Amino acid sequence: MNPQRAAWLFLAxxxxxxxxxxLLPVIAALVLSLTDYDLYALANIxxxxxxxLQNYWALLQRPLFWSAxxxxxxxxxxxxxxxxxxxxxxxxxxxxxLAKCKPFFRTALFAPVVTTVVATAVIWRYLFNTKYGWxxxxxxxxxxxxxxxxxxxxxxxxxxxxxxxxxNFGYNMIIFLAGLQAIPLDLYEAARIDGASSWRQFRHITxxxxxxxxxxxxxxxxxxxxxxxxxxxxxxxxxxxxxxxSVLYLMYDEGFKWWNLGSASAVAFLLFIIMFAVTVLMxxxxxxxxxxxxxxx
Amino acid sequence: MNPRLAKALINGLLIGATxxxxxxxxxxxxxxxxxxxxxxxxxxxxxxxxxxxxxYRELFVHAGMSRYLLNSLLVSSAITVLSLAFNLMAGYAxxxxxxxxxxxxxxxxxxxxxxxxxxxxxxxxxxxxxxxLVNSYAGVIVPGMATVFGIFLVRQxxxxIPDELLEAARIDGAGEWRIFxxxxxPLLKPIMVTLAIFSFLAAWNDFMWPLIVLTGQEHYxxxxxxxxxxxxxxxxxxxxxxxxxxxxxxxxxxxLAMQRYYLEGLLLGxxxx
Numbered sequence: 001m002n003p004q005r006a007a008w009l010f011l012a013x014x015x016x017x018x019x020x021x022x023l024l025p026v027i028a029a030l031v032l033s034l035t036d037y038d039l040y041a042l043a044n045i046x047x048x049x050x051x052x053l054q055n056y057w058a059l060l061q062r063p064l065f066w067s068a069x070x071x072x073x074x075x076x077x078x079x080x081x082x083x084x085x086x087x088x089x090x091x092x093x094x095x096x097x098l099a100k101c102k103p104f105f106r107t108a109l110f111a112p113v114v115t116t117v118v119a120t121a122v123i124w125r126y127l128f129n130t131k132y133g134w135x136x137x138x139x140x141x142x143x144x145x146x147x148x149x150x151x152x153x154x155x156x157x158x159x160x161x162x163x164x165x166x167x168n169f170g171y172n173m174i175i176f177l178a179g180l181q182a183i184p185l186d187l188y189e190a191a192r193i194d195g196a197s198s199w200r201q202f203r204h205i206t207x208x209x210x211x212x213x214x215x216x217x218x219x220x221x222x223x224x225x226x227x228x229x230x231x232x233x234x235x236x237x238x239x240x241x242x243x244x245x246s247v248l249y250l251m252y253d254e255g256f257k258w259w260n261l262g263s264a265s266a267v268a269f270l271l272f273i274i275m276f277a278v279t280v281l282m283x284x285x286x287x288x289x290x291x292x293x294x295x296x297x
Numbered sequence: 298m299n300p301r302l303a304k305a306l307i308n309g310l311l312i313g314a315t316x317x318x319x320x321x322x323x324x325x326x327x328x329x330x331x332x333x334x335x336x337x338x339x340x341x342x343x344x345x346x347x348x349x350x351x352x353y354r355e356l357f358v359h360a361g362m363s364r365y366l367l368n369s370l371l372v373s374s375a376i377t378v379l380s381l382a383f384n385l386m387a388g389y390a391x392x393x394x395x396x397x398x399x400x401x402x403x404x405x406x407x408x409x410x411x412x413x414x415x416x417x418x419x420x421x422x423x424x425x426x427x428x429x430l431v432n433s434y435a436g437v438i439v440p441g442m443a444t445v446f447g448i449f450l451v452r453q454x455x456x457x458i459p460d461e462l463l464e465a466a467r468i469d470g471a472g473e474w475r476i477f478x479x480x481x482x483p484l485l486k487p488i489m490v491t492l493a494i495f496s497f498l499a500a501w502n503d504f505m506w507p508l509i510v511l512t513g514q515e516h517y518x519x520x521x522x523x524x525x526x527x528x529x530x531x532x533x534x535x536x537x538x539x540x541x542x543x544x545x546x547x548x549x550x551x552x553l554a555m556q557r558y559y560l561e562g563l564l565l566g567x568x569x570x
Binding site: 110223 | 300304315320325339340382384386390394396397399411415442474477498520528548563564
């Protein structure tokens with residue numbers, strides 16, 4: 001058999017699946033977002049009309065879209081730094097030569113990552129129960145009044161953020177740990193001989209050496225957090241007072257509750273554009289942040 | 298800092314973090330054995346006074362949990378086997394077979410990773426409705442039969458296979474398919490295990506797509522079944538904790554048994570992604 005043909009035969013099944021069930025739908029989503037595809041069009045395709053950018057225009061004028069975007073940005077802006085901070089902190093602890101039983105701690109800290117979001121979200125709903133939850137019980141012991149965690153519009157999103165940090169920090173912890181282990185030990189040795197404190201060693205060796213890893217992890221985590229959906233679906237159903245309705249939650253409701261598939265596709269595309277813009281921005285900012293001489297001040 | 302103090306501090310922090318990570322899971326296990334209403338007390342009980350299996354009995358006899366468990370096993374296994382086969386073939390082709398446009402096609406695939414999967418979900422639903430796969434196992438399985446991540450992982454690994462080995466087989470007159478089955482596959486075994494665990498866990502935990510495509514209870518996977526139970530039985534914390542145990546335990550045990558492969562794959566997939 002000719003090797004060219006063999007290669008294409010090997011590729012065919014995967015490319016077919018990705019083409020038909022991913023690429024084609026993505027293109028179709030773009031087209032769909034320019035139509036008024038709704039329940040009537042679902043019943044009879046002849047009711048479908050081309051509306052150009054009207055879905056996008058209508059969305060940009062809907063307060064619900066802006067509030068959903070606001071909640072999502074809140075989740076990303078607070079959740080990502082907290083998550084990455086927790087991951088880096090745990091990785092630094094695990095990487096310390098003074099730490100004991102490292103494999104045990106590593107496995108235990110990673111365990112929440114492999115659990116099912118829906119199941120653990122259910123657990124958190126009860127841990128943060130106003131009356132019988134452990135969280136309020138512990139706060140009460142410290143003399144703090146009970147908080148209606150998931151029932152108060154001010155506290156619902158912070159509770160979901162805490163949940164997301166707990167669930168996800170182990171993933172990046174493993175990546176950071178590998179990054180830390182790749183830093184040559186003699187750098188620290190030299191710094192210690194020069195009398196640099198632990199903080200200065202972190203600031204001038206660990207942090208810059210970890211730079212590329214931090215950027216990659218940051219971009220991946222931001223993209224992941226923009227796709228907030230299952231947590232509010234299970235913990236709050238988007239409430240209270242729609243305070244945890246995310247962009248994807250809006251897309252799901254718009255598309256599969258009200259069957260406004262045209263408008264829902266526009267929501268999906270707007271989310272994609274925003275995520276793409278944020279990724280590009282992060283890459284640009286990181287490039288500007290690099291010192292041309294590379295020497296720490 | 299005094300090294301003994303530093304040692305105590307670091308290990309103390311690790312113990313504290315581990316307790317935070319594990320407490321919700323251990324508490325879930327404990328509450329699942331409490332009788333109905335047993336967890337609604339102050340102070341919140343840590344252990345059941347009289348352990349009972351009644352929540353599990355209720356789940357499996359009346360709430361259809363056995364059906365959800367079987368559905369999850371079926372769907373996740375099918376996705377794992379099929380995507381493993383397709384990703385292995387494609388990843389190997391990208392790594393070791395020469396064809397026109399190879400690098401550009403691969404770059405395009407990697408580029409497609411920036412598109413969130415949810416963008417495709419609305420038209421995908423219409424497409425599957427058109428071909429009659431909505432509310433069927435196939436509806437959940439079919440879009441998961443190949444992944445860019447899997448192809449990438451296999452390609453990274455397969456690049457390490459020496460070309461001389463393949464050339465020698467070709468000179469001996471072996472066909473491309475035989476080379477793949479008899480020489481390449483055995484060499485790819487470690488990455489096969491890694492990818493299989495990854496695919497299985499991802500399929501098991503997947504929520505949004507099955508929620509969309511499965512419209513009837515008879516096909517629900519565990520996460521969908523559990524979410525729907527949680528809406529019906531919001532007050533029955535003990536029952537819900539038992540449901541969470543059934544959902545989480547299989548993947549947690551799988552991870553514990555195979556964690557070396559899983560963590561290796563995680564790192565391999567994240568270098569230069």
